[in-house]
Amino acid sequence: MPEVVIPIGPQHPALKEPVNFRIIADGEKIVRLELNLSYNHRGIEKAAEQRNFIRVLPLLERVCGICSHSHATCFAKGIEEIMGLEIPPRARYIRTIIAELERMHSHLLWLGVAAHEIGFNTLFMWTWRDREAVQDTLEEMSGNRVHYNMNEIGGVRCDLTPAQIEAALLRLPNLEERIKKYREMVDSEETLLIRFRGVGSMSREEALNYGAVGPTARASGVDYDVRRDDPYLAYAEVPWNVVTDTRGDVYGRTRVRIGELWESSQIVRFCLENIPRGPIRVDAPKNAPKGEILSRYEAPRGELAHYIRTNGTDKVERIDIRTPTLANWTSVAVCLVNKNLADIPVIVAAIDPCLSCTSRMVVVNNERRTNGAGAPGVQITSDPKNRQNRM
Amino acid sequence: MSVLLEMIQNLLSRPVTILYPREKVPVPDTFRGRVAISDDKCIGCSKCSLICPAQVIRMIEGPRDVEFKGKNIARKKRPQVKLFQCIRCGLCERHCPTGAIHLAPEFGGSGTDREVVIT
Secondary structure, three states: OOOEEEEEOOOOOOOOOOOEEEEEEEOOEEEEEEEEEOOOOOOHHHHHOOOEHHHHHHHHHOOOOOOHHHHHHHHHHHHHHHHOOOOOHHHHHHHHHHHHHHHHHHHHHHHHHHHHHOOOHHHHHHHHHHHHHHHHHHHHHHOOOOOOOOEEOOEEOOOOOHHHHHHHHHHHHHHHHHHHHHHHHHHHOHHHHHHHOOOOOOOHHHHHHOOOOHHHHHOOOOOOOHHHHOOOOOOOOOOOOOOOOOOOOHHHHHHHHHHHHHHHHHHHHHHHHOOOOOOOEOOOOOOOOOEEEEEEEEEOOEEEEEEEEEOOOOEEEEEEEEOHHHHHHHHHHHHHOOOEHHHHHHHHHHOOOOHHHHOOOOOOOHHHOOOHHHOOOEEEEEOHHHHHHHO | OHHHHHHHHHHHOOOOOOOOOOOOOOOOOOOOOOEEEOOOOOOOOOHHHHHOOOOOEEEEEEEEEEEEOOEEEEEEEEEEEEHHHOOOOOHHHHHOOOOOEEEOOOOOOOOOOOOOEEO
16 A cells, blocks of 8 residues: 655644654554644744843753742752752752642643543543642642742742641642542553553663653653652652653553652652751852853753753853753654554543743754764654754 | 442542632742732842843833841942843842842743833
């Protein structure tokens, strides 16, 4: 059968964000996937270079609407390291609590989206209902459901009151109960098992080869988590486990995320119960010394990296953000080869893609293609207009 | 089976949604809503204007005598905020020495006129 090209997007009713897929199919089987990213380039990195360290944090939070705390913390952590600042233990715990609550709401959101993609909208409603409890906790602690703005260089903006801690602890048992139920559902519900098992399989070697990160890689047996392997905030002091799975398919990724939901709830519980007393911030100098750093952070979708270069002023000279979705795109393109067309939505959703985050980041250098971008059957390009902007 | 049980439980329980406008969701004390300015407290130091990440606070003429830490100050300027361009990050509130500018618990609102200001 001759190959046909099926273009989807950048504007398409099934897409939540603009991206262009060119699927080359032979009948029902996918031969190759060509991705065209970067329709949402917002120039955040350039804008960040023009703002001082206080004003840049709210901007960096807006890189992503789901993992806003991840970006701000990753940046603050890097700048604090360049400045040689050590933030107070209470601030570390507060940052950890917000980070894990963020992971919980992100994974609950993902579980709902994955269920929606397979037409199981009932589960979608349930997970999003339970996500509200996490969102309410975040709102009570920070004053906002999405952009918490808890970070500042040297600590956190506001403290947690005993009443807030108590309210959060009161919500946790119900959430833990719900997480257990979801684990049970995913393991026993036929609708989920049929559509998740064996779909989008990726071996450990492939995951390593194509640079997959986060739950996508951990579901393929890659035992790697920045929180454990390069500890930051309070993770070294909190008892928790890295969740991995060996299946490598969408089912494995679902199990990893539900396992992480449980671990996050336990981290939040531990931090709330054992939060140290003391100040929540130290005075940070206005300027950062000349230096460069690669700040790593385990965002809900995987390893997030901020490359920061400072030049002795109160602004960064250069910031480069590598979001986890970018690292996972190649692996998803590999997963799709030889699969059915109908599996595309769930395989793409399984990496929890965030396209606006990724849109600042694609760098294409055709002469130096040595990684997954050059793998057979995979082609990732950026929008030519944006590519020129970056060069 | 777990899904069926969940469905039955949901059928027998109250809806999770509320009957707005008869019921309203409680707003937490920490909520960052519409920006508000207490003119009698403002000493015109311009810190809010300098710190604002969205650069929507402009200092305008506003002479007034105000008291700050037991001293009388002849203030020259006061802040003016572009309401719908404000991102409600709370940095102005955090850096204001007198608590004059703050984020009130009222809903921030939205509008198409980017030039709407409050003083």
